[in-house]
Amino acid sequence: MAKNSLPTDPADGALLAHCRGIAERARQAAVELADAQTNTKIACLAAIAAEIRAHVPAILKANAVDLAAAPGFGLTDAAVDRLRLDQARIEGIAAGVEAVARLADPVGEVIERRALPNGLEVQKVRVPLGVVFFIYESRPNVTADAAAVAVASGNAIILRGGKEAAASSRAIVDCVRVVLPQHGLPADAVQLVDTADRTAVGHFLAMDDLIDLAIPRGGESLIRRVASEARMPVLKHFSGNCHVYVDRAADLEMARDITVNAKCQRMGVCNAAESLLVHADVAAEFLPKVARELTARGVELVGDVAAQQLVPEMGEASDDDFRTEYLGPKMSVAVVDSLDAAVAHINRYGSRHTDAIITSDHSASERFATRVDTAVVMVNASTRFNDGGELGIGAEIGISTDKLHARGPCGTRELTTYKYIVSGSGQVRG
Amino acid sequence: MAKNSLPTDPADGALLAHCRGIAERARQAAVELADAQTNTKIACLAAIAAEIRAHVPAILKANAVDLAAAPGFGLTDAAVDRLRLDQARIEGIAAGVEAVARLADPVGEVIERRALPNGLEVQKVRVPLGVVFFIYESRPNVTADAAAVAVASGNAIILRGGKEAAASSRAIVDCVRVVLPQHGLPADAVQLVDTADRTAVGHFLAMDDLIDLAIPRGGESLIRRVASEARMPVLKHFSGNCHVYVDRAADLEMARDITVNAKCQRMGVCNAAESLLVHADVAAEFLPKVARELTARGVELVGDVAAQQLVPEMGEASDDDFRTEYLGPKMSVAVVDSLDAAVAHINRYGSRHTDAIITSDHSASERFATRVDTAVVMVNASTRFNDGGELGIGAEIGISTDKLHARGPCGTRELTTYKYIVSGSGQVRG
Numbered sequence: 103m104a105k106n107s108l109p110t111d112p113a114d115g116a117l118l119a120h121c122r123g124i125a126e127r128a129r130q131a132a133v134e135l136a137d138a139q140t141n142t143k144i145a146c147l148a149a150i151a152a153e154i155r156a157h158v159p160a161i162l163k164a165n166a167v168d169l170a171a172a173p174g175f176g177l178t179d180a181a182v183d184r185l186r187l188d189q190a191r192i193e194g195i196a197a198g199v200e201a202v203a204r205l206a207d208p209v210g211e212v213i214e215r216r217a218l219p220n221g222l223e224v225q226k227v228r229v230p231l232g233v234v235f236f237i238y239e240s241r242p243n244v245t246a247d248a249a250a251v252a253v254a255s256g257n258a259i260i261l262r263g264g265k266e267a268a269a270s271s272r273a274i275v276d277c278v279r280v281v282l283p284q285h286g287l288p289a290d291a292v293q294l295v296d297t298a299d300r301t302a303v304g305h306f307l308a309m310d311d312l313i314d315l316a317i318p319r320g321g322e323s324l325i326r327r328v329a330s331e332a333r334m335p336v337l338k339h340f341s342g343n344c345h346v347y348v349d350r351a352a353d354l355e356m357a358r359d360i361t362v363n364a365k366c367q368r369m370g371v372c373n374a375a376e377s378l379l380v381h382a383d384v385a386a387e388f389l390p391k392v393a394r395e396l397t398a399r400g401v402e403l404v405g406d407v408a409a410q411q412l413v414p415e416m417g418e419a420s421d422d423d424f425r426t427e428y429l430g431p432k433m434s435v436a437v438v439d440s441l442d443a444a445v446a447h448i449n450r451y452g453s454r455h456t457d458a459i460i461t462s463d464h465s466a467s468e469r470f471a472t473r474v475d476t477a478v479v480m481v482n483a484s485t486r487f488n489d490g491g492e493l494g495i496g497a498e499i500g501i502s503t504d505k506l507h508a509r510g511p512c513g514t515r516e517l518t519t520y521k522y523i524v525s526g527s528g529q530v531r532g
Numbered sequence: 533m534a535k536n537s538l539p540t541d542p543a544d545g546a547l548l549a550h551c552r553g554i555a556e557r558a559r560q561a562a563v564e565l566a567d568a569q570t571n572t573k574i575a576c577l578a579a580i581a582a583e584i585r586a587h588v589p590a591i592l593k594a595n596a597v598d599l600a601a602a603p604g605f606g607l608t609d610a611a612v613d614r615l616r617l618d619q620a621r622i623e624g625i626a627a628g629v630e631a632v633a634r635l636a637d638p639v640g641e642v643i644e645r646r647a648l649p650n651g652l653e654v655q656k657v658r659v660p661l662g663v664v665f666f667i668y669e670s671r672p673n674v675t676a677d678a679a680a681v682a683v684a685s686g687n688a689i690i691l692r693g694g695k696e697a698a699a700s701s702r703a704i705v706d707c708v709r710v711v712l713p714q715h716g717l718p719a720d721a722v723q724l725v726d727t728a729d730r731t732a733v734g735h736f737l738a739m740d741d742l743i744d745l746a747i748p749r750g751g752e753s754l755i756r757r758v759a760s761e762a763r764m765p766v767l768k769h770f771s772g773n774c775h776v777y778v779d780r781a782a783d784l785e786m787a788r789d790i791t792v793n794a795k796c797q798r799m800g801v802c803n804a805a806e807s808l809l810v811h812a813d814v815a816a817e818f819l820p821k822v823a824r825e826l827t828a829r830g831v832e833l834v835g836d837v838a839a840q841q842l843v844p845e846m847g848e849a850s851d852d853d854f855r856t857e858y859l860g861p862k863m864s865v866a867v868v869d870s871l872d873a874a875v876a877h878i879n880r881y882g883s884r885h886t887d888a889i890i891t892s893d894h895s896a897s898e899r900f901a902t903r904v905d906t907a908v909v910m911v912n913a914s915t916r917f918n919d920g921g922e923l924g925i926g927a928e929i930g931i932s933t934d935k936l937h938a939r940g941p942c943g944t945r946e947l948t949t950y951k952y953i954v955s956g957s958g959q960v961r962g
Contacts, residue, residue: 232935521940
């Protein structure tokens, strides 16, 4: 449990009261949002995009404040680049909000309906979760995306962004909060936590009476901290230890192209492949060729004994290697005797993110898809396709490696739950 | 985190190894079960029912062992009665397994399907969760129900029943485990933890690498222990602080009948009403009448000032009263000035279980249903209808007061998740 739940320090007491005020206003806003019509939400999101476009100078000015402070935070050049806004990037942020507005509204969907013999009519209806606490690092565009996804799905959101982007995020949230009441929606549907005090995060994570879901987005240490401290459910994205399994019935040219793409097209992302499994029947033909291709692209390979025998320059893979998400130019390799052995390997070492099979044998891909325990199974396609945009799901607020509630890319639908609405005419139970 | 995760005591190390063996066998069984055909599962459940019927003498003999030990556990007469089996109750257990077999198989349902411009075909398919750890108290019929729900939904289950019913549960699980392999399903799909050592529970709750969901079923202290100790998600059923709100537009006779039924038909259950809210416009007419009816049935009423003025014999309700699930002959009462005030009261004090509105005004019931944060909204019907059987959902393994993953009665569908299966012809990302 959060150690900050009963503060005795008066300053901490004031911070707690401040945080509770934010959460209570979010809770009330959530009740209003649950009632919002689809057209209202769409019009509001369009107006938010327009407001952002109309405030390019103000947003750039705020961004300049963040950029000036960046050296003090010790940001890398790459991080500074992600932080930097310009006219084109702000246009991208506005267009992103409009893209969310085009998604189908999940709220109000009647998932099931049945009439019972006693005259009761039972409806299972999709409803917003309520209040989401979103903790994320740096990039200002995430602030706009998260606000848009929340409004579109009828949820109030409490944004806790990185301090590196504080001024930029504030300028964007100001645009959002001006527009919401113009469409009859509560401004407190979107709130930015305005204290740099890290204790605040602990306070929010203890408020399971007011907050329905916490979503951390950032490095694994952030996610572990939030998962261990939160009293409410946490949408977790742990590592992406993604596999490519080359079956005995694989088209080996396709297998090579997919392996190289899955590993090399962008190495630092969660849906890049980290481990290659090859069926023993095709390993002698396939492995040396693909190893040359990967090595030529700077990838270091480590393998089990059978793989090393086929590719002598390969180092030895430890058990830890098979568990590791390298997020860089390294890949583990194993030769497996059967499809079931590949599945067992993935179910043991994988992170339930994305796993691919390359095969021309339909019964093999069916068996793999059914038995492998992962969010996204790719059959004859690159692991890199697992993201909301590529799968046609739209803007995502995260990719879940959990199995309950939501799995894989999480967009507006994944920020909903359901309730049963049972209508009668005075029925009592006998 | 579980304090038992790194045992140093050799005996505890042996227990941990024993528990891990159970969980690893369950994990492997889950892979096999995920692949099981619907007809196989149905035939297996029918055969389990037959096996139970064929072993009435053995089950009764085991039950006699439990009954003989009952005084040693200090069981109340009511608890001994719930523990006691006879021919009719065993027939009920077998019929319950058959009822589960008649439910639609949730596994394999294609929830969504879309073809993308690049030729990828995306399917979102319903799949079992995997391994469920079920911790429950006493009654032997729960053992059979849980095993049947698990097999029907393609999940492996680890059963940790109350020690009071150990022999009876073992006799029932023996029937299940004999039948499973006869249908090509793994016996280890259903395992009964065979140690009375309570440390074992802590070991299982730490195994988030092997167990996907923990379900505690019993008193609130059991649920709190499991929720605080478990590293995997927990399906929680906390209290049922259920409300009846009598709107200004209520048919007051219907309101009286529903209030009396919701409170009095069976007082010790989670879907019984604990709190009555009455709109100020009808309070003077309604409250004294319903108070007489409730008092005549032995119910003690406590109320806010406005309610006390209308029913002078009513005691004063504290803030705690409004939060309390009495599970007995007591009810809190408040007069509210508006529907929104009723919603605010329920969202503040309720437990998100079941809340009813009595009204003839359709816009009022719609507003209430949308804005109240609860699993089951009853419109002009008794709260007592919230259970799996009454709502047409079938056998339930619990009722969730969580909002994520599953809400309300949890049957076979709620023990599933989904995976994306993406089929291509060699697509790579550009």
